[in-house]
């Protein structure tokens with residue numbers, strides 16, 4: 001079985017936490033949801049490695065559908 005998608009990435013999380021809290025909040029509130037066709041807040045997200053960046057993967061705060069945001 002492939003549980004790769006469920007693996008929490010400590011490396012990615014470290015990079016995420018290295019970003020100032022205020023900037024992180026801004027990024028969390030500035031995610032494009034293609035379902036809402038709007039900028040929304042990402043909720044219930046996890047931080048993943050997506051070399052050379054990291055990615056936030058979670059749900060749209062409005063409609064609950066999957067959204068993701070890359071951070072470079």
Ligand SMILES: [Zn+2]
Pocket residue numbers: 033034035036037040060061062063064065
């Ligand atoms: Zn949405």
